[in-house]
Amino acid sequence: MQTLYVELGDRRYPIFIGSQLDPKQLLEPYILGKQVMIVSNETVAPLYLTHYQDALLTLGKNVATCILPDGEKYKNIEHLNLIFDALLQAGFNRDCTVLALGGGVIGDMAGFASACFQRGVYFIQVPTTLLSQVDSSVGGKTGINHPLGKNMIGAFQQPQVVLADMSQLATLPxxxxxxxxxxxxxxxxxxxxxxxxxxxxxxxxxxxxxxxxxxxxxxxxxxxxxxxxxxxxxxxxxxxxxxxxxxxxxxxxxxxxxxxxxxxxxxxxxxxxxxxxxxxxxxxxxxxxxxxxxxxxxxxxxxxxxxxxxxxxxxxxxxxxxxxxxxxxxxxxxxxxxxxxxxxxxxxxxxxxxxxxxx
Amino acid sequence: MQTLYVELGDRRYPIFIGSQLDPKQLLEPYILGKQVMIVSNETVAPLYLTHYQDALLTLGKNVATCILPDGEKYKNIEHLNLIFDALLQAGFNRDCTVLALGGGVIGDMAGFASACFQRGVYFIQVPTTLLSQVDSSVGGKTGINHPLGKNMIGAFQQPQVVLADMSQLATLPxxxxxxxxxxxxxxxxxxxxxxxxxxxxxxxxxxxxxxxxxxxxxxxxxxxxxxxxxxxxxxxxxxxxxxxxxxxxxxxxxxxxxxxxxxxxxxxxxxxxxxxxxxxxxxxxxxxxxxxxxxxxxxxxxxxxxxxxxxxxxxxxxxxxxxxxxxxxxxxxxxxxxxxxxxxxxxxxxxxxxxxxxx
The missing domain is CATH 1.20.1090.10 (Dehydroquinate synthase-like - alpha domain)
Known part of the structure; x- marks a missing residue:
């Protein structure tokens, strides 16, 4: 496993890159509250959700999930709102963590939701596509599309940690x-x-x-x-x-x-x-x-x-x-x-x- | 006129407090681009919109407006989206300014829109109620309500400048x-x-x-x-x-x-x-x-x-x-x-x- 630090002062964070990474061990130091909302999509969730859910439950976290339909066309304000619905229905508050499990769309939406929910909660990224591993999981750009333009609405939101696991690329089309x-x-x-x-x-x-x-x-x-x-x-x-x-x-x-x-x-x-x-x-x-x-x-x-x-x-x-x-x-x-x-x-x-x- | 500076390092900004303030003179140094979107509501716009619109046009700005219905019940994601629609329909970009002309609801929504549009554009507040003058125009809290809770979705967004004009309180209920x-x-x-x-x-x-x-x-x-x-x-x-x-x-x-x-x-x-x-x-x-x-x-x-x-x-x-x-x-x-x-x-x-x- 290789570790790369993104140097952003007090928002410095590590990216762990390797195969068969252990989420329990790697995530534990970076989840500061009790509540974790895993945001994923209908393609990724059946493959990897249980793996992360179990790891977080073992860590004693209160885990909830929000599973969105898969695709860039759902990267809009209506589906963003589903994440807010899930967070509020779960009774989550200001010290919660939003964990993005999926590609760039999930990372963008979960990241933006975490930037806006209660004016900002914690954010963790588990990018499951090569694109999101090399691009959208690094740099803090999050957001949604608008009918008149891509990524027109968003925020800069840095994650606590990024896990880039190459094993998960096996299932990528x-x-x-x-x-x-x-x-x-x-x-x-x-x-x-x-x-x-x-x-x-x-x-x-x-x-x-x-x-x-x-x-x-x-x-x-x-x-x-x-x-x-x-x-x-x-x-x-x-x-x-x-x-x-x-x-x-x-x-x-x-x-x-x-x-x-x-x-x-x-x-x-x-x-x-x-x-x-x-x-x-x-x-x-x-x-x-x-x-x-x-x-x-x-x-x-x-x-x-x-x-x-x-x-x-x-x-x-x-x-x-x-x-x-x-x-x-x-x-x-x-x-x-x-x-x-x-x-x-x-x-x-x-x-x-x-x-x-x-x- | 009294001037108060909010000391936030490189986001330090002034609040001008007085009667019959001159927007042309006071706003000019704080509008950095050409494009200004005035966000107001159906109650305030008939009273004060022209005053600010004229001042900005005199300054050579490209002015567009977005007039929302009046009331806390419209402080939601649907009406926030109307501001994004207006910004994109006007062809505004990353160097634009969103000017909130109204009370706390308008300030919260316009401020949040300015925080999210293109991941952040400039923001100016002209609070027209006593509440927004003393409270919501100072401190950078912006946001919208969710059916499950007030101000649950938002951002910290500091304005470039705040104009608090007591003359405008004459029309306040x-x-x-x-x-x-x-x-x-x-x-x-x-x-x-x-x-x-x-x-x-x-x-x-x-x-x-x-x-x-x-x-x-x-x-x-x-x-x-x-x-x-x-x-x-x-x-x-x-x-x-x-x-x-x-x-x-x-x-x-x-x-x-x-x-x-x-x-x-x-x-x-x-x-x-x-x-x-x-x-x-x-x-x-x-x-x-x-x-x-x-x-x-x-x-x-x-x-x-x-x-x-x-x-x-x-x-x-x-x-x-x-x-x-x-x-x-x-x-x-x-x-x-x-x-x-x-x-x-x-x-x-x-x-x-x-x-x-x-x-």
Whole structure:
């Protein structure tokens, strides 16, 4: 097992990464009250709920559960409210802990609920997808979608502890494994070319779910994210780089309707668009653009999206949170392994980069 | 005009207190982006919306409005969502400001919306009731109600600036003026006996809406709250004292249904119950209990509540946020001008204190 600390002063917390982790031993020091609400979904709960429930009961906790339907389309205010209902029906109070057992959607919703319930209670994350292990469980971003935009309503809420157990990836559908690899590749592209070389060497093993390779990929990705988040918790600067591929990706997800494409799939194609624009700006070579597409393809991820009318694509991009004073900022690649945030890009080139990577 | 600073480090902000304040001059330094969403209600908007809208337009801002129905019963997740709808329909982004123009309900909802929209945008408060001027506009507590409890969902969100204009109290209904005085009296009881003497001398002038007396009462109350909040922003200790009368009061409001009694009215009777229990504990004298009841009565506030079955009253109290590890804590008076938070009280005496102050 490897342990990584996210350094956030008095909200410093550990991420435990390994296989067959023991929740009883690892969680005990981090649950401060008696009451624990496990929030999970209908897919994950039958597989892993009992394991965590039993561990918490052995620790003498008062455990309640809130099982939501599975899917990004339920990441809305109505289903958030079901968590509040469950917390109040259980009679839970200010010293309770909300434990997210599931992927990014469950983490986002349970985290946001824990940020708002009684104006903030304790939060623990047990991410059960590769995507949430490398991305949404680190950094404290939580929230829900709105019909007019993704993640438009939320809070920054740091967990007490994160348990990333590779054994639980065994039951993950292939598409979701790949979606997680999209975020892993993202870290290589944005800040670590050596990691890209490692991924190129081990992509077949990762796709075959070698647990020690997965643990290494999760560790390296989380280490990058933890470092960036610790430098810039509230996303004033460097942290925005983590959104490589996301502004394009959000437009794809918004147009297709949440849930059609997985988030990681949209980010994958979004990264291709960002790399394509970076190439058109003369920052990376055609060979580097092809190298980007190739590693994304080898992770069994889409490098083009369905046909989306340009005006609609641009309208969805303009809802992005990185719009500042009405001006769109994009995360682009100055070179492989070095991303920048910039508003100085050629708008026409951006439109070509979008159109060039559609069906 | 008097200015009071709430000292919260890098989130330090001023409260401007006076009559006929100029919003253009006072707000300008505190609006950091171009976009301002004024959130108000159907009662306040016809009276004061244009005044603020014009000032902001003169400053070159992009102003949108969201007018909610008036009343505590609309302080729920559905109406919160209307603010998110308005923000997204206006195309507002991360650098926008939400300005609350109204009483405590509007402040709580607009503040919570500003805390959650895009995971946090700027917030300005223009409280138009005495209650919100002395209480809910200071301290950063925002939130909404849930059918199972008041203020159960929310966030700590500090404003950039607060404008408390006494001229706007001219249009306030008598019952609401009194409800505001309940919170003013609360500060005297919990930490400032000399202020109680001042209130006893000036209660008739306050009820007659003398603006300079009102400004002085608001300034003194806000100064106490600002000091307490600065010491204890997240309500770990001293800040809990501000809830004098609130645990009993919340039970009254919850039983009657939100909106039947005003919050300040419930707090008034709640303070009588707290004082009554303090007298039964031998901490204050019968004469001091009568003194407490008298100043509350002179503010035209209720000192008894309707008949509420004891088991239901206690059940509502147990939902209170001050329940820690299942143990009820109450704010009681060690003496007039000195409140404490304690779990060491006689439960039977508490029940008598509740029953003794019902119809």
């Amino acid at each position: 292939d598409r979701e494994l790949s979606a997680g690899l999209a975020e892993v590749i993202k870290y290589a592209l944005l800040c670590d070319e050596e990691f890209l070389v490692w991924l190129e060497a081990h992509m077949d093993g990762l796709i075959a779910r070698d647990e020690s390779l997965l643990a290494e990929a999760v560790y390296r990705s989380c280490a990058h994210k933890a470092r960036i988040v610790a430098n810039d918790e509230k996303e004033q600067g460097e942290r925005a780089l983590l959104n490589l591929g996301h502004t394009f990706g959000h437009a794809i997800e918004s147009y297709l309707g949440y849930g059609e494409w997985l988030h990681g799939e949209a980010v994958a194609t979004g990264m291709v668009m960002a790399a394509d624009l970076s190439q058109r700006m003369g920052w990376i070579s055609e060979a580097e653009l092809e190298r980007t597409k190739k590693i994304i393809s080898r992770a069994q991820l889409p490098i083009i999206c369905p046909k989306i009318p340009l005006d609609e694509f641009l309208a969805f991009m303009s809802h992005d949170k990185k719009v500042l004073n009405g001006q769109l900022r994009l995360i682009l690649l100055k070179k492989i392994g070095q991303a920048i945030i910039t508003k100085d890009f050629d708008v026409e080139a951006m439109q070509h980069a979008i159109l060039a990577n559609q069906q | 008598d019952r609401e003026l009194s409800a505001g005085l309940a919170e003013v009296i609360k500060y005297a009881l919990l930490c400032d006996e000399e202020f109680l003497v001042w209130l006893e001398a000036h209660m008739d002038g306050l009820i007659a809406r003398d603006e300079s007396l009102l400004a002085e009462a608001v300034y003194r109350s806000c100064a106490h709250k600002a000091r307490i909040v600065a010491n204890d922003e997240k309500e770990q200790g001293e800040r809990a004292l501000l809830n004098l009368g609130h645990t009993f009061g919340h039970a009254i409001e919850s039983y009657l249904g939100y909106g039947e009694w005003l919050h300040g009215e419930a707090v008034a009777t709640g303070m009588v119950m707290a004082a009554d229990l303090s007298q039964r504990m031998g901490w204050i004298s019968e004469a001091e209990l009568e003194r407490t009841k008298k100043i509350i009565s002179r503010a035209q506030l209720p000192i008894i509540c309707p008949k509420i079955p004891l088991d239901e009253f206690l059940a509502f109290m147990s939902h209170d946020k001050k329940v820690l590890n299942g143990q009820l804590r109450l704010i009681l008076l060690k003496k007039i001008g000195q409140a404490i938070i304690t779990k060491d009280f006689d439960v039977e005496a508490m029940q008598h204190a509740i029953l003794a102050n019902q119809q």
